[in-house]
């Protein structure tokens with residue numbers, strides 16, 4: 001047989017789109033390599049180093065021989081630590097056990113695994129919109145259909161039970177919730193989240209609660225689904241160490257789900273990636289169990305995010321025409337682009353990059369093309385300079 005010369009993608013990826021956020025970062029990196037001084041506010045990645053106590057724990061784990069395969073669903077102490085954390089919030093009699101936890105190579109992988117084992121052809125999954133770009137693709141890779149449910153911009157784009165019901169059909173199987181949200185920074189209150197979870201429980205929909213930004217909240221602490229869920233029978237909680245502990249490259253995420261779902265995900269993972277990196281699991285274990293050190297580190301990082309957020313908002317508000325969602329969590333600002341052309345967000349992002357050397361992500365990546373997402377996971381002086389350029393570019397829009 002002669003090797004195929006042309007690549008015809010399989011039906012599995014026929015609709016797959018490149019991640020827009022990664023594409024922006026790559027374009028920014030390419031321009032930097034050409035010598036341009038780009039302020040990259042495209043990435044969803046903390047700009048801090050992983051705290052030292054975590055790095056040391058990883059070094060100790062290597063020296064102690066943690067260099068081999070582990071259990072597919074993760075080392076027991078880590079799964080126990082995740083369950084113990086969950087039980088600090090969950091007050092139901094069905095205590096969370098390590099058997100309900102599956103550790104993977106990042107919350108992205110956990111979300112994909114959960115989609116793949118729970119959704120399939122013919123299923124519809126409600127995706128509050130704007131949402132993180134990968135939800136739509138993961139649902140599609142599971143051969144289910146993502147149904148965008150656009151929230152009210154005047155309410156931080158948050159959705160309500162009524163909105164979910166209005167988009168539901170007999171085929172609806174699940175809902176993807178994310179609070180604090182990427183890309184808006186919106187945070188559901190306890191009452192809002194409880195109402196959504198009650199609606200999902202009543203309808204028997206699987207509800208994914210992606211809580212990857214839960215420790216990055218301003219003012220009040222963010223509510224977890226485990227604080228308010230009426231039941232865990234239909235709940236898949238997703239979290240990881242990437243954002244709160246500045247551990248993006250270590251690749252550790254997990255799910256907490258009913259045990260049969262956890263078992264199916266473990267079986268699936270056993271044939272795809274096996275266990276998450278053993279050293280990274282030990283690093284994550286330190287992040288979750290060395291609580292005093294972790295709290296000190298997280299508090300310091302969140303304080304810096306808060307200062308940048310406040311400074312950025314103050315500059316954007318010097319131009320009253322700019323509409324921005326006031327973020328209560330995560331590290332993003334969602335800003336409405338000047339109304340130019342068919343894809344205002346893409347036009348504005350392109351002008352900012354090519355003319356003002358600022359990289360941001362067009363809102364079309366999140367199915368809301370009138371907006372752009374600006375990350376403030378960068379040094380404060382850079383964030384402030386970038387915001388001044390955003391204001392100038394906004395005022396000079398054609």
Ligand code: PLP
Pocket residue numbers: 044105106107108109132178181182210212239240241242248252253
């Ligand atoms: N969920 C959301 C909402 C995110 O924004 C991201 C990363 O950008 C992830 C999940 C993935 O995180 P991880 O690095 O744990 O895979």
